[in-house]
Amino acid sequence: MVPLKRRKVTHPQTPDQHGETCKFNDVAIFIIERKMGASRKSFLTQLGRSKGFRIEESYSPSVTHVVSENNTGDEVQAWITNETEEKDEKASICSLHLLDISWLTESIAAESPLQVQDRHRLKTSPKPSAHVAVKSYACQRRSPLNHHNTFLTEPLEILAENAEFMENEGRNIAFRRSASVLKALPRVVRRMEDLKNLPCLGGHSLRVIKEILEDGASQEVETTKQSEQFQAMKALTGVFGVGVKSADRWFREGLRNPSDLIRTGQKLNHTQQAGVRYYNDLNKPVTKKEAEAISDMVGKAVRAVLPGAILTLTGGFRRGKEVGHDVDFLITHPEEGAEEGMMPKVLKWLEDQGLLLYQKTTRNSYLESRDGPERAPHHMDRFERCFSIFKLEQTKECSGTTAGAAGMSEQQSGPSWRAVRVDLVVSPYSQFAYATLGWTGSKLFERDLRRWAGQERGMSLSNHALYDSKRVSDVLSCKCWRHTRQSALNSNTFKRTVFFIRCLTVCLDTKKKFSVENARCSGNSLPDQASSVQREFLSCIRSARGMTHLCA
Numbered sequence: 141m142v143p144l145k146r147r148k149v150t151h152p153q154t155p156d157q158h159g160e161t162c163k164f165n166d167v168a169i170f171i172i173e174r175k176m177g178a179s180r181k182s183f184l185t186q187l188g189r190s191k192g193f194r195i196e197e198s199y200s201p202s203v204t205h206v207v208s209e210n211n212t213g214d215e216v217q218a219w220i221t222n223e224t225e226e227k228d229e230k231a232s233i234c235s236l237h238l239l240d241i242s243w244l245t246e247s248i249a250a251e252s253p254l255q256v257q258d259r260h261r262l263k264t265s266p267k268p269s270a271h272v273a274v275k276s277y278a279c280q281r282r283s284p285l286n287h288h289n290t291f292l293t294e295p296l297e298i299l300a301e302n303a304e305f306m307e308n309e310g311r312n313i314a315f316r317r318s319a320s321v322l323k324a325l326p327r328v329v330r331r332m333e334d335l336k337n338l339p340c341l342g343g344h345s346l347r348v349i350k351e352i353l354e355d356g357a358s359q360e361v362e363t364t365k366q367s368e369q370f371q372a373m374k375a376l377t378g379v380f381g382v383g384v385k386s387a388d389r390w391f392r393e394g395l396r397n398p399s400d401l402i403r404t405g406q407k408l409n410h411t412q413q414a415g416v417r418y419y420n421d422l423n424k425p426v427t428k429k430e431a432e433a434i435s436d437m438v439g440k441a442v443r444a445v446l447p448g449a450i451l452t453l454t455g456g457f458r459r460g461k462e463v464g465h466d467v468d469f470l471i472t473h474p475e476e477g478a479e480e481g482m483m484p485k486v487l488k489w490l491e492d493q494g495l496l497l498y499q500k501t502t503r504n505s506y507l508e509s510r511d512g513p514e515r516a517p518h519h520m521d522r523f524e525r526c527f528s529i530f531k532l533e534q535t536k537e538c539s540g541t542t543a544g545a546a547g548m549s550e551q552q553s554g555p556s557w558r559a560v561r562v563d564l565v566v567s568p569y570s571q572f573a574y575a576t577l578g579w580t581g582s583k584l585f586e587r588d589l590r591r592w593a594g595q596e597r598g599m600s601l602s603n604h605a606l607y608d609s610k611r612v613s614d615v616l617s618c619k620c621w622r623h624t625r626q627s628a629l630n631s632n633t634f635k636r637t638v639f640f641i642r643c644l645t646v647c648l649d650t651k652k653k654f655s656v657e658n659a660r661c662s663g664n665s666l667p668d669q670a671s672s673v674q675r676e677f678l679s680c681i682r683s684a685r686g687m688t689h690l691c692a
Contacts, residue, residue, distance in 0.1 A: 163192030167253045169244065170196045170203040172219060175210040176241075184244065191251050199223050205253075209241040213264030238262040288328045292349055293319040295361040299348065302364045305373040305384055311344070316584050318345035329353070372396045378423050380415030380529070380561065414498040414529055418559035422529070425463040426560055434467050434530055434562060437495055438486075442471055445485040449473045450572070454579040455563075466561035467530075470579055472572045479566050480504075483524050486564070490530075497559055499528040504566070521578065521603035526564040533557050571604045578603035 169188065173181045188195045196203055199220065208216050216238050243260035247253050254260075287293070300315035317340040322329065332350055335341055341349075351358040364370055375397045376387035395401060398419050401408065408416065415422065435453055442449045452458075455468035471486075473479045483501060490496050504524035534557055567575040578586060593601040600607040 161189065161192060162194045164253055165194055167205060168194050168196055168203045169205045169207060170199050171244070172206065172208040172211065172216060174208070174215075174219065176208075180209075184241075184248075188244065188248055191248050193248070193253070203236070205237045205239055205243075205256075207239050207241055207244045208262065211262070213238050213262035216262055217264060238264070287323040287325070289322040289325060292329060292352060293322050295348060295352060295358055296322070296345060298361055298365055301374070302370050305370065305377070305388070307384060307388075313584070313587070314340075314342050315345060317588075318342065318349075320584060368396070379412060379419060380422050381409065381411030382415060411498070411500060411527075418497065418529060421559035422465075422561055424558070426465065426467060428457060428462050430532060430560060431457045431464070431467045433535070434532060434560060435469070437490070437493075437530070438469055438562075438564070441486045441489040441493075442482075444489055446473060446478065446482050448475075449479070449482070452576060454576060455581060458580045459582070466563060468563045468565070468579055470565050470567055470572070470575055472567045472569050472575075474569055476569050479568060483526060483564065483566050487526060487528075495531055497529040497531050499526055501526045521575070523575065523603070524566040528562050528564065530560045530562045531557050532560045574601075574605055575603050 171181050171184060185195050199206075206216060206220065211219075220236070237256050239256065239260050240262060243254060243256065296315045296319040300312050300319070303309075303311035303315060321338055321340050325334075327334075329335060329349070331353065332346070335346070335349070348358045348360060351360075369391060372391050372395070373384070373387050376382055376390055376395065377384060379398050379401075390401070390406070393404075395404065395406070398416050400406075401412075401416055431453065435451070439451050442451050450472050452470045453467070454470050455466070456464040457467065471479065471482070473482075487496065487499055487501065491499075502525050504522065565575065565579060590601045593599045593606070598608070
């Protein structure tokens with residue numbers, strides 16, 4: 141019998157073992173594995189050492205630079221404190237550089253440690269030892285999922301929801317911003333002085349907060365919560381496919397819950413019919429386990445249809461929530477354009493497996509081959525998407541959800557499965573980063589982020605791209621249009637894009653759909669070669685459409 145060959149054991153190289161490979165001994169780097177993963181840390185460690193960097197295997201007092209990915213400065217400080225306490229060491233955090241992973245990757249690319257800049261540093265919060273500290277930095281902190289002021293934020297969110305039902309967008313946003321500020325505070329609010337000089341707290345919100353702090357409850361909130369209109373609007377808008385306007389019309393007609401829609405024989409569209417049929421299931425919270433189970437289903441479908449495609453879970457679950465009302469996915473492929481036509485194939489695969497109870501697809505309005513771009517069907521973006529209801533088998537891992545809202549006596553789902561809302565969105569790879577940001581949310585965060593980009597940075601942020609508004613305006617107002625048009629067909633991609641953007645602005649001004657036959661640019665016809673570049677023009681609308689508010 142031939143003996144088995146013994147595997148050769150190799151030990152990872154460290155700077156201590158091979159000092160000759162380390163070029164920068166005065167910079168000791170430690171990479172925190174938390175939120176990064178062991179494989180990525182191992183890859184960066186090996187790559188850094190191959191370039192001569194000193195990267196420590198474990199944290200020690202000799203470390204000068206701590207590198208982290210997707211962690212805040214406070215989280216890294218807490219990790220270091222805990223690590224040093226376990227080893228009975230004294231933490232000297234003040235002398236450490238707490239850095240984002242970008243510093244390390246840029247240093248590796250430059251093959252030497254870069255000078256630490258402010259953009260590399262992880263921001264940390266001052267110690268909340270004094271009342272002044274609360275006022276100065278509280279609103280710059282991220283809003284945690286579990287915060288200290290639920291007794292204040294929940295009443296404000298009820299008023300925000302009621303304002304939304306009343307179609308009062310300004311009041312809705314004001315209450316939600318106030319709730320967001322309270323969520324970010326590092327301690328419980330016990331008196332009105334704790335809120336002094338904090339932003340985004342309007343007079344109405346402050347009155348409600350004062351009532352709660354003094355009396356333990358707000359009369360306005362209690363009245364709103366118990367009102368017949370609020371309860372009815374909440375129940376009716378809980379039907380998938382029903383908006384505020386439809387719910388308000390039904391309320392004025394005397395309808396109060398989804399059962400009334402069936403009893404009175406209301407004419408419902410296909411989406412609303414599915415919403416009524418699966419009302420109980422769709423109003424139950426979706427757990428993280430269920431979201432992961434659905435992710436496995438969609439992942440199998442995507443990989444079967446297009447190998448190499450990327451599937452990302454977005455929405456509240458990506459933000460760290462344990463429960464949500466639906467599950468959102470973003471799909472792309474590293475090869476630009478490979479994602480086109482993928483959605484119908486994915487849906488057919490899911491239907492063949494008996495997983496779809498309902499689906500409605502909206503095509504990517506950038507890729508219309510004949511009529512050109514039309515008005516976006518959704519205010520968020522113009523990606524191809526599918527709003528669907530999945531049939532999720534109830535296993536032991538997925539069970540344990542809490543009971544949903546009452547209102548429907550007729551429920552079609554059996555005890556072995558439940559209906560779950562799922563949104564599928566397909567994005568080109570070049571826009572995937574912006575799409576991920578936009579679909580991660582929250583809605584208020586996205587609104588404020590885009591407002592900040594426009595007002596503070598003079599830029600336009602969308603789910604498709606980020607533009608420098610000033611530069612775009614300068615380009616579009618350029619008087620050298622004839623030269624730009626003549627240069628449009630050369631190999632200069634930037635000038636070519638300018639040409640297409642100009643075509644789009646003319647189409648917007650004339651309020652006509654784009655076609656080669658009717659398009660005019662400053663009174664001149666498109667070049668003869670237009671038919672050969674029409675497809676490229678339509679694809680360029682992906683980026684150009686994000687600037688239409690600057691062109692009109």
